[in-house]
Amino acid sequence: MISTLTISALTKRFGEVAALTGVSLTVAPGERVALLGHNGAGKSTLMKIILGLIPMTSGQVTICDAAPGSAAARRAAAYLPENAAFHPALTGLEMIRHYLTLRGESPSLAMPLLEKVGLAQAARRRIGTYSKGMRQRVGLAQALIGHPRLLVLDEPTSGLDPVSRREFYTLLDDLAAKGASILLSSHALTEVEARTDRIVILSKGQMVAEGSLPELRRRADLPVALHVTARNGYAPDIARALPNAILVDGALHLTCPQSKKLETLGRIAGLGDKVADLEVLPPSLEDLYAHFSQGTAQ
């Protein structure tokens, strides 16, 4: 399959500082990729290079076979900057009508777009009176204009409440189902976990991990946590049977490597009636993220 976005051996230096070093990445049509990293890890820089806003030092980037910043690439890509800003003297409707015209679409599509992001009520008010969440919605509305083949979204859900976030990801799912590629960065790891196909972790300008969540879990080989709740009075018995468990608020907490997971579960099952409940907690994305980004720090 031809990929929408191809990045190979991308390096960007600001004077002496290396912002990105040897980053390679491809995004296929319909794929949703999340870009994770600390502040200053190079996420926004990578996005700006993809959009042709800043030049790269070396490497190669193509968007639908076009060079970043070329007319063809700009037509194919939509962008939502971090903290999307608009001229405060214009209304949301006027702003979106202008953006529609710039993309060669009919300005009459502005109202349906604003309805889609839940801004129809405020469409005729000036953007200067909008809250941060409302400005973010204007940003989303403009990113949905036309049929972008690639959406580059920098912190798209910042400033949105949980319900709006869910609506936003539903919009993205629709777009991805129609073949749009999505590259987004986020600090809200839990929503990324559920709503993206692939995760890329950047640390100090280097790509330290890339893959689907199960793949990353397997590679990190982080221990699995098990919480065992004992039936009244049996806690000491269970503690004897599971020597490395610790007692926390009446429940026994223990961890084991991935490879020992089934064996440990078997031993717990062998305790029979003494166990009231059992919870298996796989390593969260936070754990994975910390694991991979510490890898380069050392």
Place this chain on the structure above:
Amino acid sequence: MIRILSTARTEFRIALRNRWVAIAMVLMAVFSLVLALAGSAPTGGLGVDRLSVTVASLTSLSVYLIPLLALLMSFDAIAGETERGTLPLLLAYPIARWEILTGKLFAHLAILALAVLLGHGLAAAVTFWSDPTAVNGLSALWRLSWSSVLLGATFLGAGYALSALSRRPSGAAGLAIGLWLGLVVLYDLALLSAIVADNGGWFTTDAFPVALLANPADAFRLFNLTASGATAAAAGVGGAADAIPLWQSLASVLLWPLAALALAIAAFRKVTP
């Protein structure tokens, strides 16, 4: 083209809401009216109709006011977008940088043209009311109007260039005022003092005409005074109008807007959001 027009419409709307349209029109109207009324008081002696006299006064007004208005409208054009954080998104859109600048130029030029037409229209109306022979001055007034718009275009382009170079609106404003002072006020003073010091030597005969043509504001004044033959009513460096052929000042008036826009586009190309 549709992208340029949409940009122009949006910019015009912003200027309307920021009161720039109102400010430009009120300033031009008030000053033009004052000059027209003052110009119609002394009569006869010059042997020309009153409108021609008023045009000479309006020329002096335009040399100061039009560049100032143009720079005030344009200094924010790029630096403001950078500071608000709206530039990265705009540049990610399929619109070329020269199209963005041309769109802004159309909007700002339309505002200047409206202000000029209003001011000159009022001046003409006042003059007609007191002197029916003023019809003779209409062609001079029309020449002043379109050359004022071109003068505005030159300084709008210069303002965009400064705006792109300075990145911050406060810095751009400082540079814009500096440019205005330099080209409109200090330039003439420097030339006059050089002429006095030179006492009719090489500078006065060879360098001075070139120096006048090189400054868009001086070229504009020369062009209007030469064309209307109103040098008698002019003072200062305008008195040199006889010495320089009309086509030279016309060429300067026509070429400067293009040069300024090219400069602005070149400066904007260097901006990385």
